[in-house]
Amino acid sequence: MKFILTYIAALCGFMSISVVTSGQSFISLSSGISRDINNTKPFYHIPVSLQWKPFPKSSNPFLIEVDYDIPFKNNSLVNAYTSNPSLPQQVSLQENIRSYLFTVSAGLRIYLFSIDANNKFYFDFLLGFCNQKFKVDYVNYDNANYEVLNPDVDSNNSGFVLSTSVVYNLNHDFQIMLHAQTPLLIDREKYPVSYKFAAPLQLTFGYNFYYNKSK
Amino acid sequence: MKRITYFFATVLLLLCTAGCAKRNFFPDTDDPGLSRFTSNGYNIATVYINGDAFINPFLGAYRGNSLPSLSRITTSGTVDSLTLSWSIVLNNDAALPFNGVYQNISLMIPVDKSFTQNDFLSWNGKRLAANSNSIYLNSFNSSATGILAGLSNIYFVQINIDNSKTSSKVYQISGLFDGNIGDSILITKGRFDFSIPASSLNF
Numbered sequence: 001m002k003f004i005l006t007y008i009a010a011l012c013g014f015m016s017i018s019v020v021t022s023g024q025s026f027i028s029l030s031s032g033i034s035r036d037i038n039n040t041k042p043f044y045h046i047p048v049s050l051q052w053k054p055f056p057k058s059s060n061p062f063l064i065e066v067d068y069d070i071p072f073k074n075n076s077l078v079n080a081y082t083s084n085p086s087l088p089q090q091v092s093l094q095e096n097i098r099s100y101l102f103t104v105s106a107g108l109r110i111y112l113f114s115i116d117a118n119n120k121f122y123f124d125f126l127l128g129f130c131n132q133k134f135k136v137d138y139v140n141y142d143n144a145n146y147e148v149l150n151p152d153v154d155s156n157n158s159g160f161v162l163s164t165s166v167v168y169n170l171n172h173d174f175q176i177m178l179h180a181q182t183p184l185l186i187d188r189e190k191y192p193v194s195y196k197f198a199a200p201l202q203l204t205f206g207y208n209f210y211y212n213k214s215k
Numbered sequence: 216m217k218r219i220t221y222f223f224a225t226v227l228l229l230l231c232t233a234g235c236a237k238r239n240f241f242p243d244t245d246d247p248g249l250s251r252f253t254s255n256g257y258n259i260a261t262v263y264i265n266g267d268a269f270i271n272p273f274l275g276a277y278r279g280n281s282l283p284s285l286s287r288i289t290t291s292g293t294v295d296s297l298t299l300s301w302s303i304v305l306n307n308d309a310a311l312p313f314n315g316v317y318q319n320i321s322l323m324i325p326v327d328k329s330f331t332q333n334d335f336l337s338w339n340g341k342r343l344a345a346n347s348n349s350i351y352l353n354s355f356n357s358s359a360t361g362i363l364a365g366l367s368n369i370y371f372v373q374i375n376i377d378n379s380k381t382s383s384k385v386y387q388i389s390g391l392f393d394g395n396i397g398d399s400i401l402i403t404k405g406r407f408d409f410s411i412p413a414s415s416l417n418f
Binding site for chain 2: 089149150153190
């Protein structure tokens with residue numbers, strides 16, 4: 001909680017100073033690849049990121065971002081056991097975990113520097129609300145006869161997250177973004193599972209749709 | 216006077232929150248009424264007896280789950296018996312602390328007279344020979360009263376020494392079992408996750 005308050009204070013601090021950003025409203029759509037940096041066996045996603053800078057004035061750096069991360073399967077092998085003497089006492093199963101992430105964030109886009117008039121670097125600073133849904137399944141699990149020890153289970157949690165991005169506007173219209181997000185800033189449920197909340201590090205490439213140029 | 220009341224209220228609240236034991240029942244969605252098969256020292260055991268889910272009872276926030284007993288019973292024969300037993304109740308959210316046809320379940324395993332805790336630790340990951348063990352159900356009911364005996368299969372999937380919770384040695388035991396008492400009582404899908412202090416053992 002203290003961390004969030006510090007972050008909000010920092011946002012307000014940035015708001016209070018004059019910041020030079022692009023003098024146009026825009027909507028940016030980008031996609032790429034994402035790797036979770038909070039789990040030892042990381043989750044991978046295809047992120048789809050929508051950014052909207054609603055205010056055209058250069059002095060107003062307010063930015064809204066919506067991210068949806070389409071998961072790849074995270075595979076691992078687990079053991080299942082049986083006391084039935086007519087069956088092998090232990091078998092290996094493939095465990096698949098998929099993590100679906102949906103985040104809505106708001107924050108600031110800060111101008112960093114430019115190479116020329118059309119190639120500029122920005123820094124985004126966002127506070128978001130994220131839903132993380134984990135789906136677990138075991139392939140060919142004979143659950144009538146076998147039991148997985150400490151089985152992973154589905155989970156569905158929501159909470160605040162913080163994120164930052166470094167954005168390179170390439171030839172004015174294109175965007176390359178490196179985006180890092182924290183895990184959910186809440187406690188986990190009491191039943192222990194093998195995975196932690198995801199913290200995606202995204203590399204995306206997208207296009208900026210400009211409109212409403214300021215004078 | 217007001218301050219004293221606040222003080223006692225705070226102390227009472229602290230005592231209540233500090234002393235609360237947890238049920239630690241995490242339902243297995245594949246087997247309604249049974250707990251997941253865990254190895255977290257939750258002191259929970261569930262089993263189907265003729266299709267009804269039984270569980271060790273919860274004795275309240277102060278005492279937590281009813282604990283098992285693990286002991287070696289010396290016999291006059293060539294082998295002794297290692298007995299793991301615990302109380303059971305129907306897992307049907309009934310308000311009564313003890314209910315159902317059966318009140319206690321015991322797994323009895325023949326062991327050498329020289330059986331030690333190290334021998335017990337060596338059972339980690341061991342499925343005991345089929346039908347070499349006994350299973351007993353205590354029943355006090357109009358239809359079946361007394362101790363009912365049958366055969367069981369037991370698999371000690373994990374036996375660890377857990378020193379993380381207390382400074383003294385604690386065995387963390389997780390296993391599976393099934394059995395039958397004649398043709399009339401079928402015991403299926405049993406699983407337990409117990410935390411037993413070494414100091415409570417008599418071997």
